[in-house]
Amino acid sequence: MDRIYLDNAATTPLSACAAQAMAPYMQAGVQAPFGNANSLHGVGREAFSALEDARMRVSRALGASRPDEVVFTSGATEADNAALLGMALGQRERRRLKGRTGGHVVMSRVEHDAVLHCAAALKRLGFEVSFAENDAAGRVSPEALEAAMRDDTLLVSIMAVNNEVGTVMDTAALAAVAHKHDALFHVDAVQALGKIAFDVRALGVDAASFSAHKVGGPKGVGVLYLKTRTPFEPLLVGGGQERGLRSGTQNVAGIVGCAAAIEHAVREQAAFAQRTRAWRDELYERLCAHPSVHAAVEVARGDESFAPHIASVCVRGMESQTAILQLDMRGICVSGGSACSSNSLDPSHVLAAMGVPRNLAQGLLRVSFGEYTERAHIDAFISAFEEVVS
Structure with missing residues (x-):
């Protein structure tokens, strides 16, 4: 795999x-x-x-x-x-x-x-x-x-x-x-x-x-x-x-x-931003079409007031750790927020400061792109995600 x-x-x-x-x-x-x-x-x-x-x-x-x-x-x-x-x-x-x-x-x-x-x-x-x-x-x-x-x-x-x-x-x-x-x-x-x-x-x-x-x-x-x-x-x-x-x-x-x-x-910053911003926007649109998904922040298409390489959503009724491990079994690596706090079961302090309800914040998933990310990876992630949250 x-x-x-x-x-x-x-x-x-x-x-x-x-x-x-x-x-x-x-x-x-x-x-x-x-x-x-x-x-x-x-x-x-x-x-x-x-x-x-x-x-x-x-x-x-x-x-x-x-x-x-x-x-x-x-x-x-x-x-x-x-x-x-x-x-x-x-x-x-x-x-x-x-x-x-x-x-x-x-x-x-x-x-x-x-x-x-x-x-x-x-x-x-x-x-x-x-x-x-x-x-x-x-x-x-x-x-x-x-x-x-x-x-x-x-x-x-x-x-x-x-x-x-x-x-x-x-x-x-x-x-x-x-x-x-x-x-x-x-x-x-x-x-x-x-x-x-x-x-x-x-x-x-x-x-x-x-x-x-x-x-x-x-x-x-x-x-x-x-x-x-x-x-x-x-x-x-x-x-x-x-x-x-x-x-x-x-x-x-x-x-x-x-x-x-x-x-x-x-x-490569300008080219990277242009490429990944389009992927970010598509990912938000496709994920948020799912009834169980809530965007952690409201990001408009092309919005440069948010970084181009990060898309964060909350999955209702599922804890981050469960979703991450289920996705990992399907060959997809994502996180539930900061990797430096990955061993904590508490919801993200960032989402708490933003006023996101605790039960929603517990389902945070962060998808982030890099130099070796490919367009096909988005389709693969969406397919695996739909299996996990179905």
């Missing part, structure tokens, strides 16, 4: 360009480019050159002003944690030196757990955390963020594209609200990269988090964009790698693959 993979928002297959870029680093023996990028001898310098070339390529793809605004991490979770905690601490210290007190952080209720779970850590560090309200589509408006801001707000973190339902935020407008209050702005851009146009400089963000494995790169590699002169206290200390912002020997092989994947995803 051929396997059809429609869970690309969870992770993506390794792209050909990333595999090719990493291949020399996967060889055994001393002739391979295996060096520590922090060593002074030739093998180390070779690794350092590859590392810095990757940094340059990623910075260009993201629209950064300088290569040293790119910090390589172990993934988006680390990048999110580092941004929230490191920027909050750095901004608080900067304000303290100016005689200002207090430390208030704003986020949304529809964030990925990598951001939401930072709230408890921030509170332990003496910060106050509050949430900007979202609408029924999970969208935070500039007006809603304005209402959440205070005189002592020093950091705002709101994602660019929701990972469960695909809602696109107005990142530039939200960043402008934060800056009007002298607060920093961080965006979790994991589901935005390669899916919608995304340029860190044009959007005016202070920091952004990305993950290689969401765009055809290897797992275990992420990127934190950190704008020059942004206050920041590193979470990982030691050897002072990454300009002292993230200590630890760099994963050169993974970083080279990450750079190749990000370049490819950004280069």
Whole structure:
């Protein structure tokens, strides 16, 4: 039985360009480019050159002003944690030196757990955390963020594209609200990269988090964009790698693959969006024609205020886990929302924040497209879905 993979928002297959870029680093023996990028001898310098070339390529793809605004991490979770905690601490210290007190952080209720779970850590560090309200589509408006801001707000973190339902935020407008209050702005851009146009400089963000494995790169590699002169206290200390912002020997092989994947995803973004948006619209229409299906969000045909690669529906009378396993038995891979929360039996916190009733939210199914998705996969999924819910 051929396997059809429609869970690309969870992770993506390794792209050909990333595999090719990493291949020399996967060889055994001393002739391979295996060096520590922090060593002074030739093998180390070779690794350092590859590392810095990757940094340059990623910075260009993201629209950064300088290569040293790119910090390589172990993934988006680390990048999110580092941004929230490191920027909050750095901004608080900067304000303290100016005689200002207090430390208030704003986020949304529809964030990925990598951001939401930072709230408890921030509170332990003496910060106050509050949430900007979202609408029924999970969208935070500039007006809603304005209402959440205070005189002592020093950091705002709101994602660019929701990972469960695909809602696109107005990142530039939200960043402008934060800056009007002298607060920093961080965006979790994991589901935005390669899916919608995304340029860190044009959007005016202070920091952004990305993950290689969401765009055809290897797992275990992420990127934190950190704008020059942004206050920041590193979470990982030691050897002072990454300009002292993230200590630890760099994963050169993974970083080279990450750079190749990000370049490819950004280069192909417009074509990918056009192709997958049509599939998304068709999938919503065909699924929602079924009496047991309710769209998690109302997405009009061609609607660019939702990501092109995600379609999320709720199946009445069936729990997500049951539907996922039944589809898996038929060779179809989908998810019930964030893969990072897949072991939880609780309904999606995103749908809860959107006001979706619990009994409906328990039947969430997320279908997400990637580079290797084909048009025929939609027909196969619909056929299998009809068998499962009949």
